Amino acid sequence: MDFNQTENQILITQTIRDFAEKHIKPYMMEWDETQHFPVETLRALGELGLMGIVIPEEYGGSGFGYFEYITALTELGKVDGSLTLSVAAHNSLCTNHIFKFGNEAQRRKWIPKLASGEWIGSWGLTEPNTGSDAGRMQCVARQDGDDWIINGTKNFITHGISSNVTVVIARTGELLDSRGMTAFVVERGTQGFSGGKKENKLGMRCSETAEMIFDNCRIPKENVLGNVGDGFVQALKILDGGRISIAALSLGIATGAYEAAVQYSKEREQFGKSISTFQAIAFKLAEMHTKIEAAKLLTYQAADMYMRGENINKESAYAKYYASEVAVYASTEAVQIFGGYGYIKDFPVEKHYRDSKLCTIGEGTSEVQKLVISRAILK
Ligand SMILES: Cc1cc2nc3c(=O)[nH]c(=O)nc-3n(C[C@H](O)[C@H](O)[C@H](O)COP(=O)(O)OP(=O)(O)OC[C@H]3O[C@@H](n4cnc5c(N)ncnc54)[C@H](O)[C@@H]3O)c2cc1C
Structure with missing residues (x-):
């Protein structure tokens, strides 16, 4: 596996950062408060190619691989987990199911509209x-x-x-x-x-x-x-791929919480020095970062195998299980590092904390992932 970012991954990262700065960050807390589903923003992400990331260009997609897909979800997840969940469900579940199991006529009928973001799935x-x-x-x-x-x-x-x-x-x-x-x-x-x-x-x-x-x-x-x-068997295969996207979303939430905590710990002073100089805080950050790196490795391993057409039943469960638990862990620790400010909505970690919990539930709970893993290792 090559861990160097491709040119496409670098471009995707920058594009999403710029987009998030202008079109997500200023509005996301209001969307969160009112439970507004921003279809218009999903369509705009479609114009950037994010609603059909792994769909070949001949069907109106971006024609990227899973590493680019993970990069996009992680980058978006650092800012707003809930919009990322929508992008993941649209791409991995609906669009991918039609693309993978549909015949040519079905692909031609539905995929271009979904891949462009004109239609939401x-x-x-x-x-x-x-x-x-x-x-x-x-x-x-x-x-x-x-x-x-x-x-x-x-x-x-x-x-x-x-x-x-x-x-x-x-x-x-x-x-x-x-x-x-x-x-x-x-x-x-x-x-x-x-x-x-x-x-x-x-x-x-x-x-x-x-x-x-x-x-x-x-x-x-x-x-x-x-x-x-064939529907159930198809669904299980779709979930194998989908779990990589939830792992990537989890990585995004964990990284967003971690980066916010690093910055805050350097700025916040107590007892005459920044709180990052307290070993209790520095060790929290070390633990968070180590777990995020481990989650990243499992996620990339599953993506690499998926791209090579291998069976990823166990590997996608490892990635989804571990990364989602890390998202909950890292966002909980981030709230702790922010202290009282972590508990209020003016800072991003409160939202990461709430958003993270879905990752251990959707597309198979952590218990179900352990069921998948234990069945595979005990057979
Ligand atoms: C925000 C959100 C978005 C979602 N989006 C979609 C979507 O787009 N499409 C879709 O189809 N579904 C979607 N879901 C559903 C999601 O996949 C399910 O909630 C999830 O699979 C768990 O099912 P459940 O909620 O019925 O919990 P249950 O299956 O009732 O589980 C309850 C508890 O029992 C545990 N448990 C169950 N069986 C076992 C077992 N055999 N061994 C050990 N423990 C077990 C579970 O781990 C859990 O802790 C979404 C859910 C949420 C919350």
């Missing part, structure tokens, strides 16, 4: 009663002539109300049959498909999280992704 696996145990889903799809009719509710869906198109996994076979689920594309405006309750969250507040309701939603068979019965 969502991906529905989770249901009110089935999260970690997604295989027991109750949302059903039954065939009716050349159509499929979907009934059920998905919840906690990123962009569940505002997405223009969604990939939804529904039961088409027997309960507990891993080949009994199928992935469908459903466009907004399709009769019987609506957004439901929008969640009021602890963090990641500008990333819309909402229900998706399917009430006799009829879609043509052309909207089936891959084979009938």
